[in-house]
Amino acid sequence: MSVRQALVWLWRSAAPGRGGSSWPGAGRAGNLAALLQSSVGDEEPAAARRRPPQEGTVLLFPGQGSQFVGMGRGLLRYPNVGDMFRVAEKVLGYDLLSLCLRGPPAELDRTLHCQPAVFVASLAAVEKLHHQQPSVIENCVAAAGFSVGEFAALVFAGALDYTEALYAVKVRAEAMQKASEAIPSGMLSVIGRRESNYNFACLEAREHCKSLGIENPVCEVSNYLFPDSRVIAGHLQALEFLQENSRKYNFKRTKLLPVSGAFHTRLMESATEPLAEVLKSIEIQKPFICVYSNVDSKKYMHSKHIQRLLVKQLVSPVKWEQTMHAIYERKQGVEFPYTYEVGPGKQLGAILRNCNLKAWKLYKHIDVSEDEEAEET
Numbered sequence: 001m002s003v004r005q006a007l008v009w010l011w012r013s014a015a016p017g018r019g020g021s022s023w024p025g026a027g028r029a030g031n032l033a034a035l036l037q038s039s040v041g042d043e044e045p046a047a048a049r050r051r052p053p054q055e056g057t058v059l060l061f062p063g064q065g066s067q068f069v070g071m072g073r074g075l076l077r078y079p080n081v082g083d084m085f086r087v088a089e090k091v092l093g094y095d096l097l098s099l100c101l102r103g104p105p106a107e108l109d110r111t112l113h114c115q116p117a118v119f120v121a122s123l124a125a126v127e128k129l130h131h132q133q134p135s136v137i138e139n140c141v142a143a144a145g146f147s148v149g150e151f152a153a154l155v156f157a158g159a160l161d162y163t164e165a166l167y168a169v170k171v172r173a174e175a176m177q178k179a180s181e182a183i184p185s186g187m188l189s190v191i192g193r194r195e196s197n198y199n200f201a202c203l204e205a206r207e208h209c210k211s212l213g214i215e216n217p218v219c220e221v222s223n224y225l226f227p228d229s230r231v232i233a234g235h236l237q238a239l240e241f242l243q244e245n246s247r248k249y250n251f252k253r254t255k256l257l258p259v260s261g262a263f264h265t266r267l268m269e270s271a272t273e274p275l276a277e278v279l280k281s282i283e284i285q286k287p288f289i290c291v292y293s294n295v296d297s298k299k300y301m302h303s304k305h306i307q308r309l310l311v312k313q314l315v316s317p318v319k320w321e322q323t324m325h326a327i328y329e330r331k332q333g334v335e336f337p338y339t340y341e342v343g344p345g346k347q348l349g350a351i352l353r354n355c356n357l358k359a360w361k362l363y364k365h366i367d368v369s370e371d372e373e374a375e376e377t
Contacts, residue, residue, distance in 0.1 A: 059143045060348045062118060064114050068108075068345070069103035071100050087166070111180065111260050119166060125342040142292070142327055144323050146294070150313065152342075158285060164283065185235055185236055186256055186259060187239075187257040188255070193250045195250050214235060218262060294319060297323040298326065336358055338362045339359060
């Protein structure tokens, strides 16, 4: 068995109803590790069996903000998806499937609900992809997830157990919801120009907050999306200041995002301890494929690395633009891999188009909202 065949075996055995257990991740750990070790020993070194780049695939997992009422409807026909939602109901304590299918939108959009919803829907989309095109899973060489999507990417790569990761996402989402309710804060999407100085704009916004009597104001870049596109997060007064003075800072367009807090800034500091505690209690393994961290856009190297950076991610900017460069940078003439966005929305595809047009031409989105009749026609 090759490493790639073992990866497919991992995914199939880790899904609900496989390996004699109804819980995801049931047969993942020791036996598979030994199987992979023996299979690697029988093969040529990785450098010697390097495949042509276009034969490989990359999976991208979306984050909070991609959710919508109706997501998951097109996935229920695929093996294990129903079990994944049943497990989620036990872990979360509420009917996630009903919330995804019927809303109401205001409840689905709450941080404590939408993060588990996007996590489960994304891995359910992997089930659909595996059913329709198993070779995509077999040939996967890398994965990345945006914010909470990183947990789904790590489950797919075998580093985290589905159930344990879902519980960690639950704790993370609840802690972030609580942190966001403590201080009026938010996130501002900014389309700038080459001459835009985001750090200077944030500095002046913080000074403005100080003039209003706000102590230790926060205003900083929280997401690097693509060239000339950033998300700035912090105190609401700082974001309002930036909107009012957008021309001064050469911002083409600004828009407040419909989120409840300043995610990926130090205003999320109170959420780090609950997540750190739960991550200490669960088993984390080295991924079987390359998974890139939001914190530094580099590959995760070992379990402690994952544990540390998943916590740091809460208070650090998401370096998605840098991650796209790390995944797709290649010498001229070298072909790009096929890329699949698995989960609700197509935001990561739109970002990829702005980061690397050639890579985007081999991009495909795995829909999570089609009904059965539409898929079969």
